[in-house]
Every structure is written in C-alpha cells, then in structure tokens.
Amino acid sequence: MSNTKSKVALVTGGAKRIGQAIALSLAAQGYSIALHYHTSKAPAEKTAEAIKNLNVDCQIFPADLTDLKSTQNFIKRVFTHYSKIDVLINNASLFRPSTLKKGDLKQFENDMAVHVRVPFLLISQFAKRYKAGNIINILDTRISDEKAPRFSYLLAKKALAELTTMAALELAPAIRVNGIAPGLILAPEGEKPNYLLRLTQRVPLKKKGELRHITQSIEFLLNNDFLTGQIIYVDGGEHLI
Numbered sequence: 001m002s003n004t005k006s007k008v009a010l011v012t013g014g015a016k017r018i019g020q021a022i023a024l025s026l027a028a029q030g031y032s033i034a035l036h037y038h039t040s041k042a043p044a045e046k047t048a049e050a051i052k053n054l055n056v057d058c059q060i061f062p063a064d065l066t067d068l069k070s071t072q073n074f075i076k077r078v079f080t081h082y083s084k085i086d087v088l089i090n091n092a093s094l095f096r097p098s099t100l101k102k103g104d105l106k107q108f109e110n111d112m113a114v115h116v117r118v119p120f121l122l123i124s125q126f127a128k129r130y131k132a133g134n135i136i137n138i139l140d141t142r143i144s145d146e147k148a149p150r151f152s153y154l155l156a157k158k159a160l161a162e163l164t165t166m167a168a169l170e171l172a173p174a175i176r177v178n179g180i181a182p183g184l185i186l187a188p189e190g191e192k193p194n195y196l197l198r199l200t201q202r203v204p205l206k207k208k209g210e211l212r213h214i215t216q217s218i219e220f221l222l223n224n225d226f227l228t229g230q231i232i233y234v235d236g237g238e239h240l241i
C-alpha cells in the first residue's frame with residue numbers, strides 16, 4: 001500500500017483528451033494521480049511521465065469498464081494501492097450513436113456500465129472507506145435535453161446526474177459530490193477539425209470551450225467547501241436553448 005503524503009486523485013479515462021487535462025491540472029495542484037485507462041496504454045504512460053515531471057506520483061490502472069470482472073479487479077487494485085483517495089473524478093465515457101427504436105441492448109448495457117455502474121461502484125467504495133473527500137462526475141450539457149442521437153449515452157448521463165445529487169445528500173457531510181456538464185469542448189475522435197465550429201453557431205456565447213474551462217471548474221468545486229449536489233454547466237449557455 002502506498003502511503004504517499006500528498007493527496008491522491010483518481011481519474012477514470014485519464015490517458016488523453018479531457019481526462020488527461022484533468023489529471024495534469026490536479027497533478028499541478030500537488031495531487032498524486034491514480035490514472036485509469038482502457039485501450040490508450042501509450043498515452044497513459046506518456047501522461048504518467050508528464051505527471052511525474054511535476055514531482056508527484058502517478059500510477060496507471062488499466063481496465064475495461066464495460067466488463068464487470070475487469071471493473072471489480074480495477075477497484076480492488078486501486079483501493080488496495082492507496083491508503084486514502086481524496087478526489088474521485090468519474091470521467092470515462094463511451095460516445096456511440098444509438099436509438100430507442102433500434103434497441104441495441106449491448107450498447108445500452110455498455111453505456112449504463114461505464115456511465116452509471118462504474119461511478120456507483122467507485123462512489124460506494126469511496127464512501128465505505130473514507131470520512132472525507134470530493135467526488136466529481138463528468139456529465140454532458142445535453143442532460144437537460146430530451147432529444148438525442150445517442151439515446152443510451154444520454155439516458156446514462158441523465159442517470160449519472162441523478163446519482164450525483166442523490167449521492168451528495170446521502171454522503172453529506174463527510175463527502176461532497178458535484179458534477180460538471182461540458183458543452184462543446186473537444187470534437188469526438190475521428191471528426192474533422194471544423195466539426196465543432198459549425199456547432200458553435202447554436203451556442204449562446206458563440207464559441208467552443210477550452211480544456212481550461214473544465215479544469216478551472218474542477219478547481220473551483222474542490223476549493224469551495226460549501227458546495228455539494230451542484231452541476232456546473234460548462235457550455236457557453238448551451239443548456240439554456
């Protein structure tokens with residue numbers, strides 16, 4: 001078991017993109033990082049190196065979070081490795097199209113696993129073990145919409161938003177639980193660079209967000225100890241339309 005003196009943050013899906021930015025930002029604030037990844041081994045190792053260059057520890061933990069055994073094994077390994085985890089960021093995500101009519105059960109189960117089952121299991125382990133700490137769930141501005149080209153993704157993110165507020169109440173006053181609902185920050189992998197530019201036309205602030213808008217919001221939530229059960233829409237006002 002690691003008895004690292006610095007505070008520890010666990011970030012799921014932290015090898016690249018938004019998860020990587022969150023991990024690097026927390027590391028820059030002095031947190032040791034438990035970095036989960038699934039397929040992005042090389043980016044995870046590179047991120048871990050960058051974190052270690054900030055003079056904090058980083059351990060990497062691979063797991064397929066659609067798979068229950070792999071998830072349970074990951075949870076056991078990470079909670080055994082650290083005597084205390086101070087911050088949990090549920091960031092890992094699947095972003096696949098699905099419709100209710102098509103009724104793809106596998107996609108539904110995978111979305112529910114990554115966005116609901118894993119946060120549920122991690123949050124309950126966190127709450128069982130620790131008497132203090134912070135949990136931040138990464139949602140999506142579209143949780144306030146009813147129409148979605150990614151039906152089971154959105155349904156799962158809506159459930160994660162409910163988990164956020166219900167957990168906030170059950171776990172207070174020991175643990176604070178909040179959410180961040182990003183809008184247009186990064187185009188999905190494989191999309192053309194102008195993908196987001198077109199979509200920004202519908203955003204009230206007429207621009208896309210930057211990674212720093214997410215990391216600033218996380219820092220704010222961690223530092224403000226009168227906040228729990230909040231969902232911050234980091235979306236240029238997109239949730240208003």
Ligand SMILES: NC(=O)c1ccc[n+]([C@@H]2O[C@H](COP(=O)([O-])OP(=O)(O)OC[C@H]3O[C@@H](n4cnc5c(N)ncnc54)[C@H](OP(=O)(O)O)[C@@H]3O)[C@@H](O)[C@H]2O)c1
Nearest residue numbers: 013017018037038039040064065066091092093182185186
């Ligand atoms: N990008 C945006 O503008 C935007 C907008 C709204 C909401 N969000 C939310 O913000 C968060 C980060 O967004 P993002 O675009 O950076 O996310 P992303 O790239 O779609 O996914 C983040 C990570 O999730 C991991 N993941 C996917 N399937 C997995 C599985 N079966 N098991 C374990 N891990 C798995 C992947 O890890 P590996 O690479 O290691 O496989 C991936 O790097 C997500 O929760 C997303 O829903 C993002």
